[in-house]
Amino acid sequence: DSGVTQTPKHLITATGQRVTLRCSPRSGDLSVYWYQQSLDQGLQFLIQYYNGEERAKGNILERFSAQQFPDLHSELNLSSLELGDSALYFCASSATATPGQGSYGYTFGSGTRLTVV
Amino acid sequence: GQNIDQPTEMTATEGAIVQINCTYQTSGFNGLFWYQQHAGEAPTFLSYNVLDGLEEKGRFSSFLSRSKGYSYLLLKELQMKDSASYLCAAVTGGFKTIFGAGTRLFVKA
Numbered sequence: 001d002s003g004v005t006q007t008p009k010h011l012i013t014a015t016g017q018r019v020t021l022r023c024s025p026r027s028g029d030l031s032v033y034w035y036q037q038s039l040d041q042g043l044q045f046l047i048q049y050y051n052g053e054e055r056a057k058g059n060i061l062e063r064f065s066a067q068q069f070p071d072l073h074s075e076l077n078l079s080s081l082e083l084g085d086s087a088l089y090f091c092a093s094s095a096t097a098t099p100g101q102g103s104y105g106y107t108f109g110s111g112t113r114l115t116v117v
Numbered sequence: 118g119q120n121i122d123q124p125t126e127m128t129a130t131e132g133a134i135v136q137i138n139c140t141y142q143t144s145g146f147n148g149l150f151w152y153q154q155h156a157g158e159a160p161t162f163l164s165y166n167v168l169d170g171l172e173e174k175g176r177f178s179s180f181l182s183r184s185k186g187y188s189y190l191l192l193k194e195l196q197m198k199d200s201a202s203y204l205c206a207a208v209t210g211g212f213k214t215i216f217g218a219g220t221r222l223f224v225k226a
Contacts, residue, residue, distance in 0.1 A: 002159065002161075033214075035216075041218060042121075042204065042216040042217055042218040042219055043160070043204065043206075043216040044216075045213055045214060045215065045216070048213075055212075056211065056212060056213050058213060090159060090160075097212075098147075098212050099147070099148070099150075099208045099212055099213075099214045105150050105152065105162030105163075105165055106160075106162065106214075107162070108159035108160050108161070109159060110158070110159050111159060
């Protein structure tokens with residue numbers, strides 16, 4: 001157990017629907033990162049929050065949004081789902097705002113596998 | 118643009134040494150990560166290099182040359198459990214982490 005909790009582990013939904021993925025970071029970590037990993041593709045950075053504020057944004061679609069709450073858990077909202085959104089969605093956390101600071105990597109959760117049918 | 122290149126697949130023999138190369142082009146650079154990912158599982162942190170040179174950590178070592186935009190991960194005394202994908206990831210000047218597509222390593226007996 002990495003200490004980063006993601007729910008649900010699996011999600012099957014239809015095109016056009018909206019889903020919410022949840023992440024609780026490791027205790028003491030203030031940064032939360034969201035990544036998408038499609039089949040045979042690398043991890044695509046979506047967005048980072050640090051202590052409730054958006055810190056960095058990657059190639060996140062306008063149909064996707066995220067937020068980090070005062071208790072530091074984060075939610076990723078995916079709407080108007082398309083078949084191509086089927087992927088593993090990983091959440092990761094770190095203690096600092098800056099990747100690599102302190103020479104620690106991210107701690108990843110076990111991911112949510114989203115299947116859009 | 119930002120780009121990370123690493124070989125798609127490699128095969129090596131149990132007990133041997135394997136070197137996985139990674140080249141990167143990013144807007145600014147603030148360090149390079151290596152992660153291990155077993156199929157269907159979360160990536161796990163292996164190493165982080167920010168200065169040129171070799172960092173050794175048990176059977177795993179990672180090297181960085183900032184001037185060449187180049188890194189490698191060296192795995193010694195290969196074990197069957199080392200069969201996994203190895204992800205190279207660069208931290209850009211804007212402190213975003215860009216991951217490569219990963220190198221799938223097969224260790225055979």
